Amino acid sequence: MCMYSAKEGMPTDWHLVHYGSRAIGGPGLLFTEMTCVAPDARITHGCTGLWNDEQEAAWRRIVEFVHAQSATKICLQLGHAGRKGATKLMWDGMDRPLEEGGWEVLSASPEPYFPDSQVPRETSRADMERVKAEFVTATERAARIGFDMLELHCAHGYLLASFISPLTNRRTDEYGGSLDNRLRFPLEVFEAMRDAWPREKPMSVRISATDWAEGGITGDHAVEVARAFAQAGVDLVDVSAGQTVREARPVYGRMFQLPFSDQIRNEAHVATMCVGNITTADQVNTILAAGRADLVALGRPHLVDPFFTMKAAAWYGAKTYCPPQYAPGQDQIMRNSVRDRADLDDLKVRGKPKTRAELKAEGEGRRLAAE
Ligand SMILES: Cc1cc2nc3c(=O)[nH]c(=O)nc-3n(C[C@H](O)[C@H](O)[C@H](O)COP(=O)(O)O)c2cc1C
Known part of the structure; x- marks a missing residue:
């Protein structure tokens, strides 16, 4: 989860302590925050990056600590903020445009997120080649560092997600129109990364399985999206939702995104990870036993309790690595x-x-x- 605490994309002591303590707490798999493939791919000035040697060294220190001191595997999430880039730190105004010190942002189509957000530049073919190359270089760095798994961020209205949703993609070229066309660029990026990532290590993709908005992506579309990524070699679909457009009307509640994981897993027959307001070990076990997801991720519960997993395991009489x-x-x-x-x-x-x-x-x- 974004910590908004990096300096020029560099993970700091905060990140070592943050990821290190979560790993010691016993989860099977730990996901990094969205780590950006270039300076202009960042959401905020505080986002982590993986585009230079110093960042590679800083991430290596974290990954080596996790591997040396815990039994936890660590997955790097790579992303490009697209039109949600050049915005303020979460505590200064989430998704609000920077008043100064920003950079030009890209999206599938030139439509701003808020009416007063920066109008993004429509991604050109040359931009696509550059962005794809940035993802591949970051993937090569991740492989050198020794991350156990890699996730491509195609959710929450960021650059790749902006291609998938018809609400943000108004293009008339071969990258717009039908779902196949809208998936073309995200799949090109994924396939290039898959080629650069060790075959024996898994890759996942995070998607927004619904836009929670009229005319947007629905669970049925998400099944098609999952099938397309599975065909391209994805091992797991990380099922999130929304954050595509401001007009969205999400339906919140306990385990509110779980029905989408259930639908994708059981209709597309792709392994899924569900997430979203899942807060107890009981819920996790029930989800898994009912076959509604293959993995369950807990975000906010871990912010306030790094030892969630060790304690939950102890409750059931199971001993995790300590x-x-x-x-x-x-x-x-x-x-x-x-x-x-x-x-x-x-x-x-x-x-x-x-x-x-x-x-x-x-x-x-x-x-x-x-x-
Ligand atoms: C502070 C914060 C930072 C987040 N950062 C990321 C991120 O970097 N990448 C991502 O895919 N989702 C991110 N999310 C979304 C979470 O991964 C998760 O989907 C969401 O918090 C719902 O799950 P939860 O109820 O278990 O927290 C973030 C959420 C929060 C609250």
């Missing part, structure tokens, strides 16, 4: 979880409403006692 420095803490939660579970079971039994038969039997008992 660095020896922290073993006494894990031993304690393993012991306490047994008692806490027994207490909860006891409470559930005591709190269970009585059946009609039980109430009737109780009533008869009282009547007999009174006689």
Whole structure:
């Protein structure tokens, strides 16, 4: 998740501590924030990048720490902000245009995100070649660093997503019009990256499975999008939603994006990862057992609890890898979880409403006692 804490695209000590502590907390797989392939591919001045040797060295330090100190695998998410670039840090105004110090932004079509956002330049064929080459170079750097997995960001209205949605793609060339045409550039980028990424390592793509807006992408379209990426060699579709246009009307709630993962997994027969307001281990296990996703990602819960996974595992009596420095803490939660579970079971039994038969039997008992 974007930390908006990089300097000139360089991950800092913040990132080492942030990713390092999440890895130690025991998740199977850790995703980086959207890391940008060029200075003008950034969302904000605080976004991480992977376009020079210094950034490569900084990411290597993080990846080596994760591999040395945890059993967690780490996936790099690469992206290009498109028309949502040159905007303010989250805490200064999400997606709001920079008043100064910005840069020219690109999109599938020259339409701004907010009415007062910068009007993006329509991506030319030459821009496409340059952007594709930037993604490939960043992929080569990621492979050298030793990331375990790579994700291409094609969601949330960023550059590649702007091609996929008919709400942001008004082109009349072979990159606009039908869904096949709108997918052409994102697939060209994906295929070029797949060629540069080690065959034995997985790749995923993040998509917005609905635009939550009239005339936009729906779950049915997302099934087609997933099929196209699967044919191009994607191993996992990371199913997000929305953030394409300002007029969207998302339907929020617990696990609100899960139906799209379910639809894609079971109609396109592609492995999916679901995400979005999933907050308990119980929900995670239910989703997996019901076959509605192959992986479950938790974003905000991890911001405030790096040890979510270790604690959830302990609750079920399972031991995740724990660095020896922290073993006494894990031993304690393993012991306490047994008692806490027994207490909860006891409470559930005591709190269970009585059946009609039980109430009737109780009533008869009282009547007999009174006689
Ligand atoms: C602060 C913040 C930063 C985020 N950064 C990214 C990002 O870099 N890449 C991305 O694909 N999604 C990003 N997201 C979206 C999350 O990945 C996730 O889809 C969303 O928060 C919903 O999941 P959750 O309820 O588990 O947090 C971000 C969300 C937040 C709140």
